[in-house]
Structure formats: C-alpha cells, structure tokens
Amino acid sequence: MDEKFDAIVIGAGPSGNAAAYTMAKAGLKVLQIERGEYPGSKNVQGAILYSKALEEIIPDFRDDAPLERHLIEQQMWVLDDESYIGTTFRSAEFNQQPYNRYTIIRAQFDKWFSKRVQAAGALLVCETTVSNLIMDGKRVIGVQTDREGGAVYADIVVLADGVNSLLAKKAGFHAELEPKDVALAVKEIHFLPEETIQSRFNIGEGEGVVIEMAGKITQGMMGTGFLYTNKDSLTIGVGCMLSDFKQQKITPYMLLEQMKAHPAIKPLLAGGEMKEYTAHLIPEGGYKAMPQLYGEGWMIVGDAGMFVNAVHREGSNLAMTTGRYAAETVIALKEKQLPMTAANLAIYQGRLEDSFVMKDMKKYKNMPEIFHNNNHFFTTYPELLNRAAHTMLTVDGVDKKTKEREIRKSFKQRRSLFGLMGDAYKMWRAFE
Amino acid sequence: MNTEKIPVKVEEKLFQNRYRVDAGRPHISIINQDTCRVECTTQECTVCCPAGCYTTEGNGQVVLITDGCLECGTCRIICSTYRNVDWEYPRGGYGILFKFG
Ligand SMILES: Cc1cc2nc3c(=O)[nH]c(=O)nc-3n(C[C@H](O)[C@H](O)[C@H](O)COP(=O)(O)OP(=O)(O)OC[C@H]3O[C@@H](n4cnc5c(N)ncnc54)[C@H](O)[C@@H]3O)c2cc1C
Ligand code: SF4
Ligand code: SF4
Numbered sequence: 177m178d179e180k181f182d183a184i185v186i187g188a189g190p191s192g193n194a195a196a197y198t199m200a201k202a203g204l205k206v207l208q209i210e211r212g213e214y215p216g217s218k219n220v221q222g223a224i225l226y227s228k229a230l231e232e233i234i235p236d237f238r239d240d241a242p243l244e245r246h247l248i249e250q251q252m253w254v255l256d257d258e259s260y261i262g263t264t265f266r267s268a269e270f271n272q273q274p275y276n277r278y279t280i281i282r283a284q285f286d287k288w289f290s291k292r293v294q295a296a297g298a299l300l301v302c303e304t305t306v307s308n309l310i311m312d313g314k315r316v317i318g319v320q321t322d323r324e325g326g327a328v329y330a331d332i333v334v335l336a337d338g339v340n341s342l343l344a345k346k347a348g349f350h351a352e353l354e355p356k357d358v359a360l361a362v363k364e365i366h367f368l369p370e371e372t373i374q375s376r377f378n379i380g381e382g383e384g385v386v387i388e389m390a391g392k393i394t395q396g397m398m399g400t401g402f403l404y405t406n407k408d409s410l411t412i413g414v415g416c417m418l419s420d421f422k423q424q425k426i427t428p429y430m431l432l433e434q435m436k437a438h439p440a441i442k443p444l445l446a447g448g449e450m451k452e453y454t455a456h457l458i459p460e461g462g463y464k465a466m467p468q469l470y471g472e473g474w475m476i477v478g479d480a481g482m483f484v485n486a487v488h489r490e491g492s493n494l495a496m497t498t499g500r501y502a503a504e505t506v507i508a509l510k511e512k513q514l515p516m517t518a519a520n521l522a523i524y525q526g527r528l529e530d531s532f533v534m535k536d537m538k539k540y541k542n543m544p545e546i547f548h549n550n551n552h553f554f555t556t557y558p559e560l561l562n563r564a565a566h567t568m569l570t571v572d573g574v575d576k577k578t579k580e581r582e583i584r585k586s587f588k589q590r591r592s593l594f595g596l597m598g599d600a601y602k603m604w605r606a607f608e
Numbered sequence: 609m610n611t612e613k614i615p616v617k618v619e620e621k622l623f624q625n626r627y628r629v630d631a632g633r634p635h636i637s638i639i640n641q642d643t644c645r646v647e648c649t650t651q652e653c654t655v656c657c658p659a660g661c662y663t664t665e666g667n668g669q670v671v672l673i674t675d676g677c678l679e680c681g682t683c684r685i686i687c688s689t690y691r692n693v694d695w696e697y698p699r700g701g702y703g704i705l706f707k708f709g
Binding site for chain 2: 211212213216217218219220221223281282283284286302303304305307321322323339340342352353354355358360362364365409418421422425426427428429430433434437450451452453454455456457
C-alpha cells in the first residue's frame, strides 16, 4: 500500500462514511480505514436517525437503508423510585411521508452506509487499525496502520475516529478528555415479537415510540435513560457523566439493572430476550470542550470533534453533516488546485460557524456546567414532582387547596424558593 | 422500590456478546502496578468499567483482564489523577464485535 491518495478517512461511522462518500462521489481518490471486522462492528448508538442530515448526502436513502420504525410518539418521563410523571406527544403528522425520524440498529445501518460509500468509488479497508499519523514537521502526510508495510499517504487525512480519538492525542492536536466532558452509556437490546411491541406500545406496523427518562434512575448523576422501539426489539439504556460515575462510584451495569427493575419499566421489557450488552462514551463536553478542528493536512469530524448536542440527543446527524462539510472543503480546494494547509482548510471552520452545527453548539455552551452544579435536576425535582402528582391524584378526603399548600411547602423544604427560582432562571437562560 | 442492590453478574451480560480475543496480546495495560496498590485509594477503574475488567485483590493490587472489554475508553479517562492506563485499540479485526450496536 505505498500508493498516494487524495484523501484518507479514518473510521467508517456516520462521520467517516459521509466524508468518504462525498469525496468519492466528486471523483477524488479516497481510502477509508476501519478497525472493525465490518463497518459498525465497533459502534453503538441509541439509536435515532434524523433524516435531514442523511437526506442531504443520500436523498434516496429510504429505498434500501435498514430503518427499523419511524417515530410517531415521544414520551418524556421524570421518575422517582416508585412512579413516573410524564408527557406524551403523538402526532398524525409524524405518520406522513417522508418520515423525519427513525430508529436504527447501528451495526446494520453502518454496513449499509458503507456499501453506498464503496459504490461511490471509495476504497475501504477493514480490520485495520491506524496506529499513528505520519507527520512531516507539523504537516500530516499519511497514516501508519497495523498491517505489514502499513504506511499510506494522502494530501489530507480526515479523522473520523470517534469519541476516543487516540490519533489526534498522540499527534498532540489536543489533550486527553476529562471525565466531565464525556458521558458513559450502557445499553441492552431485547428481542420481542413485532406484534407484542406494537400492542404494548399502542403502535401500528412500522410505527415507533421513544421514551426519554430522567430522575432517580440515574441515582443522582447527571444523565438520562432511554427506551426505543425497533422492529422486533427494544433498546434500553442509560447514560451519565463519567465525572459523576467517578465521584459516586457507581457501577454502570448495576445502574442499568436497577433501572430495568423500575415498576414502570419492567413490564415494557417483560418476556424479551436480551441479545447484546454494549457500552460507549458520548462526547458531551459541549462547545467549550471542543478541540482545534483542522490543521496542516488534517481535519476532525464527528464525535472526535465533540460534535454532540446532549440536550437534543443529536450526534449522528452532526457527524454526517461535519463529515460532509469537511469533504466539501477538500473538494473545493482540489478544484482550485490549492494545498491542504491550515489556512486553506479554515473554510471548514467557516462552514461550521455559518450552519446550525456551531450555532447550536454555542447556544447550549453553558448547559454542561448548569447541570454539573445542580444535581437537584436529577434527584430532588423528580421526587417532588412525583410526590405532587401522587398527592393530587390520591382521593383521600383532604381538600385540594390544602394539598396544594402541602406541595408548595414540600418544594420549599427541599430547596429554598430562591434556589428554585435560580434553577428555573438558569435553565431558561441555557435554552433561550 | 429496589433501593437494595439487585445482584448482577456482568459475565452473564457479556456472554451474549461476540468477541475475537487477540490471545496473549491485551490492548490495555496498567502502567505502574504500585501506583494502583499504594497511591490510588479510590480505584475507580474497578467500579466503573462497564465490563468488570478490573478487579481489586485483597492487598490492593489491581488485576486487569481485557477479554470482555467493550472498548469504551472509560478506564483511560477515569484514571485522570494518575494517568496510569496504557490504552490502545486492539489490532484490526480483534476485540468486541457488535452484532447490533
Ligand atoms: C448510547 C448512545 C446513544 C446515542 N443516541 C443517539 C441518537 O439517538 N441519535 C443520534 O443522532 N446520535 C446518538 N448518539 C451519538 C452517535 O452515536 C454519535 O454521535 C455518532 O456515532 C458519531 O459518529 P462518528 O462517525 O463520529 O463516530 P463513530 O460512530 O464512533 O465511528 C468511529 C469509527 O472509527 C473507527 N476507528 C476509531 N479509531 C480507529 C483507528 N485508529 N483506526 C481505524 N478505525 C478507527 C471505529 O471503529 C468506528 O467505526 C448516541 C450515542 C450513544 C453511545
Ligand atoms: S484508577 Fe488508575 S491508578 Fe487507580 S487503580 Fe485504576 S488504573 Fe490504577
Ligand atoms: S475500555 Fe471500557 S470496557 Fe474496556 S477495560 Fe476500559 S472501561 Fe472496561
């Protein structure tokens, strides 16, 4: 493999696939390297696919992509130990084509995406780990792989290697991640007959439901749980900040097991057969934790660049969009026969700044700190809300006005009025 | 409800997964055993690894067996005080092999 390519893409997740596809389609000579046996074999996601980002790359993806169910309903639960209080949003509009959101199974989805990438003309090499970037001074000129004679060269190297992004660290592009900048998610997939899922969740064929959960299931840690319906399986998982796991010394699989035993969750899983247990990090440090995204001969896309909107659970769409922007940057420079210098690659940053990607990253830049400093959101409030609902809904001869007074009192006892208002203000500022 | 701990065997979970173990070539190692045993009083790796790869012996010694590793990166990042984990990906094609992900 002593050839030279126009571009090398490291990784075949959504960001790498988007980048490789876009460049190959424009006629560039692209090499994509993936360490897994097949694309997707190392990758984990909830998973919701947002159509828009993929549509812009592969408009006809619905024809043959492995899509599980399109989402027609979103539930948000706030749980205490015994109960949950929640909202449900279901709309007939979500049942009109083209559908906006789907559940997917990542191993299958990545494999499909990769077939499209290869059909577009990119060369994919699997079962190959890139061990280092090859540098000429400050410039990246190629990659070293763990294959024999495994050096390959290119004008540009796109780092699409996911959250751990060891390569950028080894090259000194950025420092090691801090526990406060990543969430650890653990999840399981449980198989059930299609009809059982449909009757259990009150949905028709092809229709799906998402349940997002917050509250005592995370045992005081900043994080959320989730349950997604696939065609004939359910995905159940929970993710919390690694700094909280570290501080509170909680074992992730025990957390998941406790959550699965919650009286509101257990019946939804009943009778299912668990077929896989996975764990993965999510880069949730937000805008303030983002690394430098380009340099001499290199660019970073997707999770490796901290492109995740934790509040809206967006990641794969940002991965695909940043992969596409990086690719379009390379294509534009190639057309003008310009070198892949940092100065020229700054177009990539510009594209990001002008788009929803950076606008959203900036909008939520204070979110991580607000949650880090206020664990009431995950402990006290869920309990208070559930207690309040319980008090109001229990018919026991106490008049409603007295009940309201009791609820107000319990809120104030647990958290001063000032604290409550402060939290509300901070939340509002962060979302504003 | 269940405030008491539900007993969980992580081995039973990992049993559902597919692996291609690179026998004799662990991809993660502890840099300095003495740091774990003597200096690190918290030993978060032994609690927070989602695959239970790290265990602590009676004398404070930490033992790492990477066969069930999910390649998440937690142990490397969580050891932020001592940076005592040498963490690489397995060789291409080895390690965890997600069927669903
Ligand atoms: C539990 C969970 C739930 C999520 N839910 C959602 C959701 O509902 N919706 C959503 O949009 N996002 C979600 N996300 C986020 C989403 O999964 C990520 O943002 C997305 O996968 C990032 O894509 P990526 O291509 O940047 O990285 P990855 O998908 O991680 O791909 C990186 C690829 O690079 C390869 N690689 C790494 N290093 C090397 C190397 N040295 N040599 C060769 N190959 C290498 C890896 O094997 C992998 O294939 C979720 C994440 C998790 C963990
Ligand atoms: S956290 Fe680090 S230093 Fe502490 S026991 Fe684990 S590996 Fe050793
Ligand atoms: S990478 Fe994750 S699963 Fe593997 S040993 Fe470290 S913490 Fe455990």
